[in-house]
Amino acid sequence: MLAIEVNELRKQFKVQKNREGLKGALKDLFKREHTEVTAVKDISFQIPQGEICGYIGENGAGKSTTIKMLTGILVPTSGKLLVNGYVPYKDRETFVRGIGVVFGQRSQLWWDIGVIESFRLLRKVYRVSETDFKRRLDELVETLHLQELLNRPVRKLSLGQRMRCELVAALLHNPSIVFLDEPTIGLDIVVKTEIREFLKRMNREHGTTILLTTHDLQDIEALCSRVIMLDDGHIIYDGGLEELKTRWGKGREVQFQFNDPVTIAAVNGLTSGLDVRWTLENEQTAKVWLPREMNVSDVLSRVVGASLDISDIKIFETNTDEIVREIYQSGSAEAPQAAEDAIAEPDKAEAGAGSRG
Amino acid sequence: MASAYLELIRIRFLMMLAYRVNYYSGIIIYAINIGAYYFLWKAIYGDADTLQGFTVAQITTYVAVSWMGRAFYFNNLDREISNDVRDGSLAVQMTRPYNYLIVKMMQGFGEGLFRFGLFMIPGMLVVSLLFPITFPSDPVRYVVFIVMLWFSFLINSQLNILTGLFAFFVENNEGMMRMKRVLVDLLSGVVLPIAFFPSWAKPVLDWLPFPAITYLPSSVFTGRLNGADVWQALLVQVVWFAVLIIPIMAMWRSARRRLFVQGG
Incomplete structure (x- = not known):
């Protein structure tokens, strides 16, 4: 059965236009001008019961x-919604x-x-x-460690404590669908992890359908089997996270730190016959780009097997953050661009690769 | 559902208790107000026994009971609603299985109950020691007065809700809220009993809900209205309560369509 069914959903707002200057302000006083803004433009999607779906997009x-x-707060301009x-x-x-x-930015507890x-x-x-x-309550209090907090007024809780209480407040009646709007915003990594674990468990044990929006893609990676990506009111991607990564992943880079100076010709020679591209970072450091479908070990074995002394090897992978950032910038999740210009900046990519172990 | 609304009253009562110090000062402010009006009226009366049918004792009682009644029916629902609309916390309220406006009303009532018990009753005792106030002897009058006070609360809260809901339609309804407060204080008869208004104004006021808030219940308490007039006054309140539901419903409906939550 479907938990959420959305068909051609549209929402338009009337926004007041403020004209400039004193003259404009006077004009506004008598005749207001409005502009129509369409925030959601005829989107359609379905979410089956028991799915955790990430809903992402730029601000x-x-x-x-x-x-x-x-959630019934706003009335749609047109379209079907079930x-x-x-x-x-x-x-x-x-x-x-x-x-x-749960709205990460608004409290629903009494202050x-x-x-x-x-x-x-x-x-x-x-x-x-x-x-x-x-x-x-016992179950929730135990899993989210709230015992000592229960008697404290909300205004005396830290953000992390409050957010855990917000979750309890939203789940006390055991809802079958949970909407989370940026549930991990502003939280430290420990609380974030705890909340993610908790949500996963809830989904597993109670079959709760979860739809969450977030800017933290690690939330998505940890939780969601499916991502819906929104840009300017349109859905630009709807599918699995892995698929998104394969479609948009730009291959990997391996950086070698040699003990002796090397030349581009020398390293090119090492991998002759493979579809890779070398660049020289400095005298002793060279970087090789390899397409996604190639095994890193193929390249490694060739280079390591050669007679050069290697002091360090780093592997970079374009991480989800990079992928998503690019999709946001191009505004479309269609065909990936040329692979070369998509290669991640080393320090950012390193963090991404590191977290994946 | 009723138990949820009762719980809301209880919680608001608890919240008021948490900030009770505010109210100790409130008692003093009200006592000063009543004192100021008492001396003002004494000066106005001079040697006269009655003005517009009010004796000095009656006007003193009127002033005291009007201010104390105001302590009960007064609330800031207009400000609360307009804040909820403007900062977007209304969104959270809309995800709850209850009627937002009834919830607000209940919160106002919790506040009213607190003021009634911890402010109005002790305040009345204090004031009666300081100024010559005549209490009615008929117990029925007290009962009717309490019922009328309840309607004062309802009507005043309805006006507050209407004012608060304006926040949906204008960007800033601060001015509207101030105007409403002055209008209610002036035209309900707290500042000046309706009997003292110019003769052209009285028929106009008959068609406005304001006198039902203070003037009618206070007139019953001071014994200016008797017999059938008392029930007539109560009927006027009930009618206003019923009539005011209509614009509130209309506004709430169109507000729901217009609602867009600030801050994304």
Whole structure:
């Protein structure tokens, strides 16, 4: 069954235009001019139950607007929308009982009262029975380590603590679909990892469908089997993360640090017959680019097997950050450009390669 | 659902308790206000026994009970709603299975209950020690007054909600909120009983909801309205409450369509 079904969804906003200068301000006073902005332009996608789907795109691409339509906050301008079997904005009060929402940038807890008071209130709002509430809260408190925080007022929590509490607040009623709008924003790596682990577990154990927007692609890599990429209100990519990487990956680079000076001719000779490209970084350092389908070991064995002394070898891979950045810049996930200009800057790529081990 | 709304009242009550120091100063401010008006009215009366049918004792009681009633029905729902709209926290509210406006109303009521118990009642006692106030002897009058005060709260909150919802349609409704506050204080009869308004103004006010907020309940409490007039006054309040629901619903509906959440 489909958890989310979106068809030709569109959202337009009227934005007030402010004319310049005193004259403009006076004109505005009597006659306002508006411009129509289309934030989401006829997008369609489907998400089956139990899937974790990443929803990414640049700032202002329309991610949050989509989430807000899916959660019943905004009324779409046109198009069809079915979430959990409901039209969100029509049957809002019944519909929201089955979903959980976390906005990373907004708190849904009551600022001045203890965390546990917020939870108790939410229990009544969502009409969760006392026994279900106890069981669920115990489980959540244990997995997210909140024991000592429960009686503290929200305003005295750190961001990481608060975000964990927000998750609990959104999940107390055991929703079958969870929407997360930048859930890891501003968090340190420990909390981020903890939250990712928690979400994965929830998806595994309860079959919860998760749709999350994020700017942190490691969230996507850790969680999502599928990515929907949005640019300027259009979907520019919808598919697996691996597929995106293969389609856009630009091969790898291996950097050799030799003990003795080398020449470009010498290193070229080492790999004659292979489709690779050498560049000389300095006298003792040379870099070789190899296409994605070639094994690194083929090149390594040739170079290492030669009689040159090698002091260090580094392997660079274009990481997801690079890929996505390029897609954002070109505004399309269609055909990759020429491989050469896509090769990552060494220091950035190194971090990416390193994290993959 | 009712239990959720009750819980909201309780939580707001707890929150007010958390900031109770604010209210100790509030009692003093109200006492000063009442004192100032008491001496002002005494000066206005001079040697006269009655003005516009008010005796000095009645006007003193009127001033005291009006201010104390204001302590109960007053709230900042307009500001809260307009802030929710402008900073986008309304988005979070919309993902909850409840009616946002009823929630706001309940929060206002939690606040009102707090002020009623910890502010209005003790404040009234303090004021009655300081100034010559005559309390009604008939217990029914107290009951009717409490019911009318409840409607004062409802009507005032409705006006606040309407003002707050304007934030959907204008970029800044600060001016509107200030104007509403002055209008309510002036035209509801807190500052000046409606009986003292010029004769051309009274029929106009009959068609406005403001007198139902203060003037009617205070007139019942001070014994200016008796018998059938009391029930008539209550009826006027009920009618205003019912009538004001219509523009609120209309505004809320069109606001839902216009809503776009600030900050992405």
